[in-house]
Amino acid sequence: NAGVMQNPRHLVRRRGQEARLRCSPMKGHSHVYWYRQLPEEGLKFMVYLQKENIIDESGMPKERFSAEFPKEGPSILRIQQVVRGDSAAYFCASSPPNLRDTEAFFGQGTRLTVV
Amino acid sequence: QQQVKQSPQSLIVQKGGISIINCAYENTAFDYFPWYQQFPGKGPALLIAIRPDVSEKKEGRFTISFNKSAKQFSLHIMDSQPGDSATYFCAATSGSRLTFGEGTQLTVNP
Numbered sequence: 405n406a407g408v409m410q411n412p413r414h415l416v417r418r419r420g421q422e423a424r425l426r427c428s429p430m431k432g433h434s435h436v437y438w439y440r441q442l443p444e445e446g447l448k449f450m451v452y453l454q455k456e457n458i459i460d461e462s463g464m465p466k467e468r469f470s471a472e473f474p475k476e477g478p479s480i481l482r483i484q485q486v487v488r489g490d491s492a493a494y495f496c497a498s499s500p501p502n503l504r505d506t507e508a509f510f511g512q513g514t515r516l517t518v519v
Numbered sequence: 520q521q522q523v524k525q526s527p528q529s530l531i532v533q534k535g536g537i538s539i540i541n542c543a544y545e546n547t548a549f550d551y552f553p554w555y556q557q558f559p560g561k562g563p564a565l566l567i568a569i570r571p572d573v574s575e576k577k578e579g580r581f582t583i584s585f586n587k588s589a590k591q592f593s594l595h596i597m598d599s600q601p602g603d604s605a606t607y608f609c610a611a612t613s614g615s616r617l618t619f620g621e622g623t624q625l626t627v628n629p
Contacts, residue, residue, distance in 0.1 A: 408562075435615060446525075446608060446621040447563065460616060495562050501615065507553060508617055510562035 408498050409478075410511035417486045417518050425481040425514045429498030435459075436479040437508060438471060441493045450494075453479060486518045522546075523611050525620025532627050538596040540623045542609035545590065549611035554583065554594050555619075557606045566607070567594070599627045 409428040417423050429436050435454055439447040449463040453473040464471065468486075473479040483490055493515045497508040525542045532538045542552075553568035569576045569583040569592065576583045582595040596603055604627050609620040 437617065439619075447619040449616065449618065452616060497562075497617070499615070507565040507568065510555075510564065512560075512562050 408496055408509050408511035410494075410496050410514050412514060413512060415514055415516045417516065419487060419518055420485050423483040423486050423490070423516055423518075425483075425494050425496075425516070426478040427481070427496030427498075427511060428478040429496075430509055433498035433500060433509075435499045435501060436473050437497045437499070438479075438481050439495045439497065441495060441513070443492075447495065450481070483516075486516070488518050491516055491518045523609060523618050523620045525609050525623060527623060528621065529624045530626070532599045532625065534599065534601060534627055534629050536599050536627075538594075538599045538603065538625055538627070540594045540607055540609070540625070541591065542593065542620050543589075543591045544611050546611070546613060546618075547590070548613040549618075551612040552583070552585065552592050553610050553612070553617075554581075555608040555610060557608065557622075563608060596625075599625075601627045601629050603627050 408430055411426050437452050438450040440450055441447050451464050451471045452460040456475050468484045470482045493513045495510050495513045497510045499508040523544045554566045555563035556566045557563040567578050567581045567583055569585050571587050574585055580597045585592045607623045610617050
C-alpha cells in the first residue's frame with residue numbers, strides 16, 4: 405500500500421509563473437488536506453477536500469490559490485502568479501473520513517522556491 | 520478558538536535525559552490529540568496519540584500526559600537518543616481538521 409505521494413518534490417518557479425502541486429492520497433482514503441510550512445515554522449492548515457468537494461478552505465489565501473480533488477486523479481494545489489513569499493514546503497495528508505482514533509498520513513512534501 | 524500553543528520552541532537534551540514538550544489548547548471540541556515527528560526534508564509522521572478520556576498513554580520511551588481540566592497535554596521522551604533529534608508537533612483534531620502547534624526542535628547531544 406503506497407503512502408501519500410506528492411510530486412514534484414522540488415519546484416522552482418519565477419515570480420509571476422504558476423505552480424501546480426500534486427497529491428495522490430493513500431489507497432482507500434477519501435479526504436485530503438493541504439498544509440504549508442514556512443522555514444523554521446509550524447504547519448499551517450490551508451484546505452480540506454473530499455472527492456469533488458471543498459469542505460474547508462478557511463486557511464487558503466483569498467487570491468491566487470486554489471485546490472481541487474477531482475473524481476479521478478490526484479488532488480491539485482494551484483498557485484497562480486507566484487511571489488517570493490510563496491516559497492515554502494507544501495504538505496499533503498490523507499485520511500479516512502473521521503480523524504478520531506485514526507491518523508492523517510503525510511506525504512514527503514513539495515518544496516517550492518520562487519526566484 | 521482553534522489555536523494550539525506549544526513550548527518550548529527548541530530543546531537541547533543530553534543522551535539518556537528526559538525530553539518534555541508541552542501543549543495547551545482552548546477549544547473544548549477537540550477530541551483527539553496526536554503528536555507528530557518530523558525529520559529534515561521529510562513529512563510529519565504520527566508518533567503517538569491520546570483521546571481526552573485517558574490521562575496517560577505510553578508507547579515505549581514515549582509518553583503522553585493529558586490534563587483535561589487544564590486543557591494541557593505533554594510529550595515525554597525517556598532515555599532520549601540522538602536519533603530522536605527532530606521537530607515535534609502536537610496537534611488536536613475536531614472532526615476532520617488537524618490543528619498543529621508551532622513545533623519544538625529537539626536536539627539530543629551524544
